[in-house]
């Protein structure tokens with residue numbers, strides 16, 4: 392993977408209501424959801440929309456990132472900016488949604504990083520170039536990795552569909 | 559080695575004699591539920607069929623349920639257009655379990671599925687809603703998934719990548735004190751387990767208190783297991799499950815009732831003495847920030863909400879009406895009621911509960927999600943505080959990130975409506 396800067400540091404239990412508030416749920420298309428990413432974090436949302444945040448940047452969070460609603464917009468809105476989320480761990484539905492829509496996320500149980508730090512995600516670890524420390528990544532179960540390798544759940548499901556007889 | 563309830567359920571669903579923790583399965587889905595977010599599912603579903611030369615057809619229209627509840631009646635033209643698109647898809651695909659915006663069959667998805675007899679013990683049930691865990695109350699392995707995942711279920715009929723989860727066994731014994739309810743029990747448990755304490759695992763409920771609890775209370779417990787991060791909550795089916803399905807849900811065909819093995823292996827066992835519980839309050843802005851009512855009593859509240867898929871059932875309306883009958887909602891607060899389904903609404907009307915609530919000054923809204931997620935009803939002003947029987951108090955819930963939401967039982971909500979401050983229902987009435 393790549394090198395990039397930490398553009399936002401967040402705590403534990405960041406819910407989907409923070410990432411993508413319920414009041415924008417009628418907007419569903421992955422091309423339209425990014426405008427509402429972290430909309431109540433006004434400064435961050437403005438920077439995102441102004442394209443001040445380069446693709447390949449990182450959000451670093453604590454535990455249980457993406458807890459709450461099953462709304463997939465919470466994954467697609469971040470994906471729209473090609474940001475990678477690194478967290479101590481992820482809530483189940485959010486993790487699966489991220490895999491399905493192709494949002495890059497990294498499970499890194501001991502991650503230490505501050506806003507502005509430069510990170511490198513390579514072969515099984517996150518290297519914090521600013522602090523000089525590195526942290527092990529927890530790999531995904533194989534079956535989930537297969538969906539990522541296929542380019543998301545849509546191509547993966549399409550392949551399975553074609554293996555089955557026509558209804 | 560013995561199997562937990564969900565292990566056994568998954569083994570049966572997959573036609574295997576046993577499954578082990580961590581096995582990755584692709585069980586067939588018995589019921590797939592969506593609401594307004596079906597609009598996104600339809601997009602993704604059509605995408606899957608792109609370039610395959612096949613016509614987009616769902617695997618089994620009789621196993622799909624779609625309920626309009628999150629924004630009913632539509633609050634914007636955008637929502638109305640989404641709903642129209644879903645209606646057209648439903649007609650084209652021949653989906654029969656459809657609950658439109660109607661006073662006879664409408665309501666919140668997590669009440670509509672049980673009350674119509676769609677949920678059965680032993681089912682694998684998925685829904686594009688995190689509180690799909692609710693249906694574990696009737697012995698289904700029920701969990702929330704995203705829209706793309708649902709599109710894949712509609713296309714294939716299986717749910718991919720299900721890892722056999724570990725289970726936390728919760729054993730509850732003892733009788734609730736007067737004024738203490740299943741909601742207090744689940745809030746207490748979430749506080750104890752924390753918001754991520756049950757991540758990727760199932761909570762299986764046991765004990766005397768659960769055995770003697772009506773299905774309405776069991777639905778409350780399982781509904782909120784996701785707030786501890788659980789994939790699902792489950793109550794092994796028993797005589798009460800059968801009673802509910804036969805008498806209240808009109809299910810006629812034979813039921814497949816089974817329980818976990820006596821020597822099942824659990825990740826963790828938590829024991830609770832229900833008799834020692836006080837009413838519990840989840841304080842802003844996380845559901846695990848739970849305190850006994852004594853620590854927050856007296857807090858001023860501007861909006862009280864009774865309803866939702868958690869506590870909007872007939873017994874909730876009965877409790878609220880009993881507390882408010884012949885009395886008055888305090889002038890310093892406002893009270894909103896939104897029953898979980900129109901069937902419940904009609905029954906509460908017939909029994910006079912709604913008349914008592916209205917006479918006391920409460921506003922009775924139409925069944926639906928309404929204020930729970932703050933999209934088009936009951937939004938809060940900056941700096942306001944709400945006390946609600948719903949299941950989430952995240953920042954921004956109820957439509958305003960500059961407001962606060964406390965969660966409680968119906969008895970606490972109704973008692974507090976009389977005073978305008980968080981008030982203990984014990985000893986009242």
Ligand code: SF4
Pocket residue numbers: 627628666667668687689866867868926927930931948949
């Ligand atoms: S009532 Fe609230 S928690 Fe329940 S389904 Fe509706 S929005 Fe979700």
